[in-house]
Amino acid sequence: MRETLIVAPATPPGRGALALIRLSGPGAIELVAALAGRHVFRPRVATHVQLRLPDGLSDSAVITTFAAPHSFTGEDAAEISTHGSPVIVDAVLQACVARGARVARPGEFTLRAYLNGKLDLIQAEAVADLIDATTAAQVRVASSHLEGALSRAIAAMGDEIAQLRALLEASLDFPDEGFHFIEPEALVGRLEGLSTTCERLMGSAASGQRLRDGALVVIAGVPNAGKSSLFNALLKRDRAIVTPVPGTTRDLLAEGATFGGVPVTLVDTAGIREATDAVEREGVSRAEESVASADVVVLVLDLGDDGDDASSARRLWDTLGGRSRICVISKGDTRTSAALPVPSWCGPDALVVSAKDGAGIAALESRLAAILGQATWDGVTLTRARHRSLAAECGMALSQAVSTARAGGSEEYILADLKEALTALQDLRGVESADDVLASIFSTFCLGK
Numbered sequence: 001m002r003e004t005l006i007v008a009p010a011t012p013p014g015r016g017a018l019a020l021i022r023l024s025g026p027g028a029i030e031l032v033a034a035l036a037g038r039h040v041f042r043p044r045v046a047t048h049v050q051l052r053l054p055d056g057l058s059d060s061a062v063i064t065t066f067a068a069p070h071s072f073t074g075e076d077a078a079e080i081s082t083h084g085s086p087v088i089v090d091a092v093l094q095a096c097v098a099r100g101a102r103v104a105r106p107g108e109f110t111l112r113a114y115l116n117g118k119l120d121l122i123q124a125e126a127v128a129d130l131i132d133a134t135t136a137a138q139v140r141v142a143s144s145h146l147e148g149a150l151s152r153a154i155a156a157m158g159d160e161i162a163q164l165r166a167l168l169e170a171s172l173d174f175p176d177e178g179f180h181f182i183e184p185e186a187l188v189g190r191l192e193g194l195s196t197t198c199e200r201l202m203g204s205a206a207s208g209q210r211l212r213d214g215a216l217v218v219i220a221g222v223p224n225a226g227k228s229s230l231f232n233a234l235l236k237r238d239r240a241i242v243t244p245v246p247g248t249t250r251d252l253l254a255e256g257a258t259f260g261g262v263p264v265t266l267v268d269t270a271g272i273r274e275a276t277d278a279v280e281r282e283g284v285s286r287a288e289e290s291v292a293s294a295d296v297v298v299l300v301l302d303l304g305d306d307g308d309d310a311s312s313a314r315r316l317w318d319t320l321g322g323r324s325r326i327c328v329i330s331k332g333d334t335r336t337s338a339a340l341p342v343p344s345w346c347g348p349d350a351l352v353v354s355a356k357d358g359a360g361i362a363a364l365e366s367r368l369a370a371i372l373g374q375a376t377w378d379g380v381t382l383t384r385a386r387h388r389s390l391a392a393e394c395g396m397a398l399s400q401a402v403s404t405a406r407a408g409g410s411e412e413y414i415l416a417d418l419k420e421a422l423t424a425l426q427d428l429r430g431v432e433s434a435d436d437v438l439a440s441i442f443s444t445f446c447l448g449k
């Protein structure tokens with residue numbers, strides 16, 4: 001499969017100032033030379049040429065060649081930078097295909113870089129995440145993974161495991177002498193160190209996955225609490241209908257927003273109460289489902305009224321125990337000294353906001369950013385379910401090794417656990433990945449990557 005020459009546009013479809021078409025594989029350099037009508041290119045030097053294309057077309061273009069192994073893919077590669085008309089891009093692709101190239105599958109360039117050892121699996125995933133990034137925080141994490149920060153952290157754990165295994169195996173080789181190449185206390189200490197490192201790594205997974213995949217923030221409360229007004233204030237536009245009539249919002253309203261660099265789907269819901277008509281009842285049940293699946297619930301409470309409000313809001317708040325929740329007292333501009341004090345069940349962290357004059361909105365945004373923000377471990381964050389489950393396998397094997405070592409158990413059992421932990425770490429970096437794992441990762445790439 002790696003023997004074929006592949007070609008694909010690296011720039012998005014449609015009109016642009018320029019377009020880049022990339023080739024990788026044997027014959028890439030000869031092929032562009034033929035299109036340019038010249039033979040010699042200095043590797044890695046952009047060269048201005050007149051391209052000869054099918055149907056009598058031509059274009060003034062720039063070609064760069066990369067001789068294997070000094071390219072992104074590790075193969076012979078070439079790039080053609082043309083004027084950005086889709087007609088020219090098509091003509092270049094046709095010309096390449098006519099000369100034996102095949103149009104690349106999604107992610108195939110990066111797959112080749114991985115198969116040729118230019119990137120590990122974590123770095124290859126980071127290429128896709130970098131292209132998909134919509135916030136600076138997502139770019140920061142994906143760049144650091146592409147640069148190798150997470151891979152190095154995992155490799156360091158693997159090295160420590162390999163050292164411990166060598167010491168344990170050496171001890172096994174001299175059973176009669178009863179000689180240990182590592183003292184039992186030192187072994188327990190080093191295993192605990194590994195186990196702690198693994199746990200800290202796993203501790204970054206929830207926020208890392210939220211950063212990559214986005215989070216769900218749901219605004220909830222009783223009717224007329226000021227939820228839709230708060231929704232609009234956070235979005236900084238007049239998205240939802242706001243009226244003094246309780247029960248105004250019926251359906252869920254979802255819009256994109258960003259807090260602390262985390263892409264968020266912000267949802268406004270119907271006020272939760274015993275509904276009398278069928279439409280409202282459906283709205284309330286959708287609101288409850290949305291609350292159940294939220295990463296963070298913002299409970300809006302209007303304390304300007306008679307206080308009946310507060311008792312039903314409190315029931316809702318109590319159902320959120322153990323979840324990420326923020327209590328927001330709305331309509332701060334109307335609250336006089338006569339207004340009800342903030343009840344103690346809201347906790348000391350309740351925020352008073354006003355959608356009308358904007359007071360407290362920035363504080364709410366910071367609170368959301370703090371809850372959703374990254375928990376990094378030495379600047380390294382797990383970002384995918386794949387990372388999380390392999391780190392968990394590693395963590396389980398390590399804690400097993402710790403308990404065996406603490407109980408003075410046999411070296412053979414500890415060795416088996418360490419082998420399992422090491423395998424999980426190697427799978428994380430894709431040292432020897434099965435074809436179906438690779439297929440599922442690379443098929444999510446965009447064309448030309």
Ligand SMILES: Nc1nc2c(c(=O)[nH]1)N(C=O)[C@@H](CNc1ccc(C(=O)N[C@@H](CCC(=O)O)C(=O)O)cc1)CN2
Pocket residue numbers: 066069070071072079118
């Ligand atoms: N024009 C262009 N821009 C691009 C890429 C590309 O392929 N082409 N990239 C594609 O994703 C990214 C840059 N990544 C690259 C990674 C490695 C090599 C490369 O030639 N590596 C050689 C030489 C090493 C060196 O001198 O730094 C190698 O690894 O041997 C090039 C680009 C983003 N920008």
Ligand SMILES: Nc1nc2c(ncn2[C@@H]2O[C@H](COP(=O)(O)OP(=O)(O)OP(=O)(O)O)[C@@H](O)[C@H]2O)c(=O)[nH]1
Pocket residue numbers: 221222223224225226227228229230241242243244245246247248249250269270271272330331332333334353354355356357
């Ligand atoms: N003075 C003032 N009035 C507010 C504020 N926020 C909301 N209101 C008023 O409170 C009423 C209800 O506001 P909404 O935002 O529609 O409340 P809601 O919680 O979405 O209501 P439902 O969709 O019916 O559940 C409207 O008359 C708003 O103008 C505020 O910060 N200050």
Ligand SMILES: [Mg+2]
Pocket residue numbers: 227228229240241248249268269270271
């Ligand atoms: Mg509403």
